[in-house]
Amino acid sequence: MLPWALPFVLPANEAAFWTANILGRALVFGIIAMSLTFLATYGGFISLAQMMVAGIAGYTLAILVDGAVPHILGGFGYGAAIPLGLLAATLMGLLVGAISVRTRDIYLLMITLALAMGVFRFIETNIAWFNGYEGIRNVVGPTLFGQDFRNPLVFYHIALATAVLLYAGILYLVRTPFGLVLQGIRDNPRRVAALGYSVGLHRIAAFGVAGFIAGCGGILSTIYNIGISPGSIGLGATVNVLIMSVIGGLGHPVGAFIGSLIYTVFDTFAATIYDRDRFNTLIGVVFLAIVLVSPDGAIGIGARLRRLLARRP
Template sequence: MSAARWRRAMNARGTVAPPPRPAPAVSLRTVPSQPIDNARRWIDALREHIGPHHIVVLAGLLVLPFVASPFFTFQVAAQALVLGLIALSLTFLAGYGGMVSLAQMTVAGIAGYALAVLGTSSSAEISLGWPWWAAVPFALLIATIAATLIGWLSVRTEGIYTIMITLAIGVAFYYLVLQNYSLFNGFQGLRELKPPTVFGITWRDPLPFYFLALAWSLGGYLLVRWIVRTPFGIALQGIRDNPRRMRALGFHVVAHRVAAYALAGAIAAVGGILLAWYNALMSPGSVGTSWLINILVIAVLGGMRHPIGAFLGALVFVLLQTFAIDLIDRERFNLVIGGVFLAIVLFSPDGLLGLWAMLRSRLAPRPGLTSNQRRQP
């Protein structure tokens, strides 16, 4: 072995490999916890949008049927929830989309008639006799498709033209069910539309039906509150304010409006199913011109810019409809509704909630003023 090779071998033996570096300590703080972050985000959102007054109102609604009479629970509270759910669909369209539709009661009527034709009714020769768990989803689907078609026809117009198109569609459907006997049984309608008995509970009894209507109304309300804060809802409000600018920014205005009609139609369809079960019938009077206008009146009474306004307006409407006959004749009920409607619109364009906000702003003490200064005119 040469001297050079010997030195290289000795150098290789004497070389000590550096010790391995210890692995970095894993800290629990640096590990992303996606489920925990999502839970915290949901809790923060609930704290932001749900205040003590929401909890008080919900507690009152839950306790109401146990302290009120069955008549008030069914005839007033449950009916107000059903009509408020249908009016909520119009509030969503008009308040957040800028589209006033008079066909929301028509969509609800389509769902009710579809349920009567597909399910069971007094006219066995017309109804197909499907079970409720099959008839209800198909009725909702048919009404939602109808609402989408109505939106596709009317979104290309604005203002008074949209109102006239939807009114014409509503009137056309009214005469269709009035004059068609083979499918809709004419002016007599389809009767004995009773909700199913599930878990041994008869859902048309005052207490079960009230909680059924309350659950769906609460679901519709929370859905609208969530939708208007999503990117779709924000874009829809931008289209309401300035459709030309939103189109220039790359948004498909027609598609957003048609999707809004479809969503509002699904909400109105649920209300139509509940309305058919509440009345136990579907007749042309349920989708007549008067009810097309009544849904608009209910939405305006409560306030178009607030989802809860639909239910507040429905409660006022049902209370007047139920107890106004004790003061005036039944034939003059529309005069009372018209007077209340005009008074609220004149003093508060935003309905009862706008009137309440106005009163709160006037009664609230101004910062920096003493008690003596507040008393001065």
């Protein structure tokens, strides 16, 4: 079934809930997780700063847009504030890449995590620009063709269109000379450097692309939550994005959306299925089970099932 038609086949009494709280939220998380998956799949490095980069886009939107509470800068319509938020996220992605360009593996993980937590603490304690712990509210999104942006159907289809365009953009980008060089750097950076390519600049540019992708998710997340607060870019949110990416599988960008959907479903219903006070335990068990059964995540499980079915007479 085509994804755009999903809200129309759900039961009428549950359509709004599933469209907004499950499908729409999974798409938003999936876009942010896809920025991490893009770096891991085609660059060979994992960044723990992607949720922070998404938050930069969200905070830029909230600070600039007219009508947000509290009024910090304001005066901008969504048509100007959204591109500026994406620009801010892209620049932050480039900055993260420039700082971490000479690190790899666990050192890359630690420096990107340190950057994410540093920005989180700065935002959390800054009242003048970010309103500290309380964050910024009333970021309701624009009105499109007379429709409220936060209408479940409208939001879902905008998030879906954004996800499809970004996904298609990644598949196109990795086939360009830039994408091929990036994959060469993933496999053998010394050989790529010997061919005359700048390994450092390509890695920084990859972080910039991932920053733009995360920024799209950050803009949608801020409108979905009608605002943004420091908790949305804290350690818990950072780890959740990593969990989604690993559950879905780091071998292909589509794994980000599979993982985000699995995580969103369990995050929504785990308290009812297991225990309201220990619902994170169930999420952790599901995460461990998928990783132990298939280190490639849900994509790996699907590939194994296809191979088993192909062998049957």
